[in-house]
Amino acid sequence: MTQSCATYREEDVLAWILRDSDAGAAQALAEHMALCPACRERAAEYRILQGSAGGFRNDPVIRWRRFDSPFGAMRVAASVAGLVALSWQDTCDEAFVAGLERRYPSTPVVCDTDELDPAEEQLTEYFGRRRPLFDLRVDLAGLGDFQRAVLDAASGLDFGETVTYTEIARRIGRPKASRAVGNALGRNPVPIIVPCHRVVRTDRTLGGYTGGLRYKRTLLGIEGRTDLLS
Structure with missing residues (x-):
């Protein structure tokens, strides 16, 4: 069972695994984990989960990622058919994932920083007034x-x-x-x-x-x- 750590939150460790931390924060957390078994254990679990995501490439799965936007932290998710969610309203990753799990109770929800690169890139270009048209599929299955x-x-x-x-x-x-x-x-x-x-x-x-x-x-x-x- 994973121990707890009062110094770093789970999302800090997850951001480090996903390379979403800035350089200073990443270095500080790396130094901390050298001395903290609890954070090392948590990081190892996240690495296993991240590696498992590769096995879902061709199976039914909901992939998601977080990135920065002018609206704050933006989160996007996709099925194998296309985008299913985009939000900047959720207070944290856990809330966003919980919403996906409620919508797709029988489908794995995994964090994936590669497959959703085009969504982040195109949204960033749009916010920068460099993209008038999106080239992204949308999956509206399940809606009325x-x-x-x-x-x-x-x-x-x-x-x-x-x-x-x-x-x-x-x-x-x-x-x-x-x-x-x-x-x-x-x-x-x-x-x-x-x-x-x-x-x-x-x-x-x-x-x-x-x-x-x-x-x-x-x-x-x-x-x-x-x-x-x-």
Whole structure:
């Protein structure tokens, strides 16, 4: 059974294993582990788990990783079919993983820093105004037919383009369902990639956005839509 250590948290050791620590923190933790059996044991367990991830490449598995973004720590996850989650709202890795395990109770959830490199790279380019179009698959399996239809319609919106909730409702053949469209967009599991931030109210005000309108303003600002930032 893994012992506990009052000096370093589990996420510190995991970040060191995944090479997400900065140079100073990595050196300090390496020196600490030379003297701490508990942290060495934990690091050994994480290495085993990381190595096991390679065996899941062609099997049903949910892979995830964390990276820095202008919104703070951003976490992304994918099935073998495509991205299933993107979040900057979770307070820690454990909360994000727990959410994935609830969605996929019979599928292993593993940390993988290689397979999701393209997601981090493309999102970083987008935030830097260097990528107007994502080249990433999205897996919407498991969502209801209505929500998939709404998200598919939102996926067709171009960089900087905006439409209303009513227009999305019309495009999916449900012209009176604009409120339901808003609710479906609010449960978008892969925001930014599926650009629900490009859907606004009929009066051209922003409407809502999960986590807060400041994120929607930032995303629209990246796309040059300063006319909609009020």
